[in-house]
């Protein structure tokens with residue numbers, strides 16, 4: 484997975500966090516392609532920590548600014564966190580593991596471009612966050 488301009492939301496700190504998380508997914512995919520389960524596991528643990536901090540920040544911003552889609556957005560985050568936990572289960576076959584990584588990739592792609600973009604527009608409209 485690579486960073487692409489469509490992921491840019493225009494809120495510097497969020498964009499920087501998204502870049503790091505895209506790197507994490509890329510690290511996981513590289514490790515899987517090399518059949519290096521140990522490196523994949525390490526990258527998944529790192530991603531889980533960073534994603535948790537990122538989701539907390541986003542949800543705080545939405546709460547502060549009365550974003551109407553907060554509950555639905557938080558549900559999406561929860562879905563992702565649960566999926567990350569399934570990736571940390573031992574004794575999963577390689578095929579299932581690969582399918583789950585693919586889901587992770589697709590989820591991220593859609594979430595940032597659709598759901599994050601939506602709350603970012605709300606934030607940019609109601610704050611000076613996009614101005615630097």
Ligand SMILES: [Fe+2]
Pocket residue numbers: 501537541595599
């Ligand atoms: Fe995000």
Ligand SMILES: [Fe+2]
Pocket residue numbers: 541556560594598599
């Ligand atoms: Fe989000």
